[in-house]
Amino acid sequence: MSDTKVYLLDGGTLVIDGFHAFWNRGPGGELRFPCYSVLINHPDGRYIFDTGYDFDHVMRVLPFEKPIQEKDQTLPGQLAKIGFKPEDINYVINSHYHFDHCGGNKYFTKACTICHGAELDACSHPQPFEHLGYSDLSFAPEIAKAAGKTLPADPALDMYTPKFETLKGDQELAKGLWLFETPGHTAGHYSLMVELEGRRPMLFSADACYSQKNMDMMCISSFHLDPVASLKSMQRLKDLAAKYDAELFYSHDPDSFKNYQTGGNFYA
């Protein structure tokens, strides 16, 4: 905790409709929002929380989300800014397996991949209305494989030494590095809290709450497994923020993101 540094890695933007961002409220219309990953450089190892979207996959399967991702907004590009390579990462934690949170997992061939056990089950057997979010995972064959899907032989998979670790319940992964269960958006969704020496803890909601505006209105997004559980998880985030005096960082908030430290700057 004492030497921990947190970097936000800009992964570009996507567009969804206002009625998807604010369920049954809108207003409708194009909403462009950021996607980002979190690098936690902790004395016990280097952790990445979420890995953004894969540009080619979105162009192929969801081009209507109009991805904008510059070369330096890929994970190798973002890591290079702070002097790291993908091989330097020890753990990849995914809040959940929607395409915009695990698109860059493929870069981390040396890391141990961590998610909630319910998330592996969910991505292999999504509800029909979850298909777009879980997508086809063709960009993350190692996840599809861990989820028990049968895949065509792929030499790229032989590059991997992946270890998958599935968790359940709240967990302290390393000192001051917490995963809190926040289900509803998906079955096995985790939010992350990082305690730091020199500032308030950072609480990353991931998709349990897209933005400050969602929180202010207690309005969930329309992509969810269970809306009632989603709302409970939003309340849980509020309660956790109060209990730990933590600052909430939202997953897809165009307004807040402008004020977040990026571009190689860090929180400590």
Ligand code: 5PN
């Ligand atoms: C950005 C985005 N686009 C579509 C979906 C979806 O169908 O479930 C989650 C999601 C997204 O986060």
Ligand code: ZN
């Ligand atoms: Zn999601």
Ligand code: ZN
């Ligand atoms: Zn998302």
